[in-house]
Every structure is written in structure tokens, then in C-alpha cells.
Amino acid sequence: MTPNTRVKERAEEQSSAMTSDQQAMIRMVANDLHRLNQSVMKAVDSGVSVELVRSARHHGGEGNWGDLLVPVIVTNRLAGS
Numbered sequence: 001m002t003p004n005t006r007v008k009e010r011a012e013e014q015s016s017a018m019t020s021d022q023q024a025m026i027r028m029v030a031n032d033l034h035r036l037n038q039s040v041m042k043a044v045d046s047g048v049s050v051e052l053v054r055s056a057r058h059h060g061g062e063g064n065w066g067d068l069l070v071p072v073i074v075t076n077r078l079a080g081s
Contacts, residue, residue, distance in 0.1 A: 049074040 015023050040050045055070040 043073070047076050049076075 015026065018026065040052075043050050051072040051074075052069045053072055054067045056068045057065050058068055059065045
């Protein structure tokens with residue numbers, strides 16, 4: 001069994017235990033992460049380095065939590081010299 005297959009199976013198992021609203025929110029997060037990854041790649045291709053760092057953790061009050069991120073950007077000073 002390949003790792004990708006197991007990840008897919010695990011995601012399907014987890015999502016089957018979620019409500020339809022929760023599944024919709026997870027799809028939204030996944031779509032937003034895809035767009036974020038595309039933006040990071042474009043920024044890197046433009047000559048900057050991007051690191052995503054957890055800035056805080058949001059707690060929902062019922063034991064649920066999520067990491068909040070901020071970008072740390074480093075420009076390549078040699079490129080403009």
C-alpha cells in the first residue's frame with residue numbers, strides 16, 4: 001500500500017464521521033490551502049522565500065482548535081544588486 005493511498009483512505013474515514021456542514025468547511029479549507037500554495041510558489045518564482053509560521057492557535061471552546069499562520073518573507077538582496 002502506498003502512502004498516498006493510506007492518506008486518501010484516512011481522509012475519507014475522517015470525513016465520513018463529519019456532518020455535511022463540517023465536510024463543506026474542510027473542503028473550503030482545502031481549496032484555500034491550494035490557492036495559498038499556488039501563491040507561495042508564485043512568490044518564490046518572483047525571487048522571495050516564504051515561510052509559514054504558526055502565530056496563534058484558535059480554540060473553539062469545545063476541544064477543537066486550529067493553527068493560525070503568518071508569512072515570513074525574505075527577499076534575495078543579491079537579485080536587485
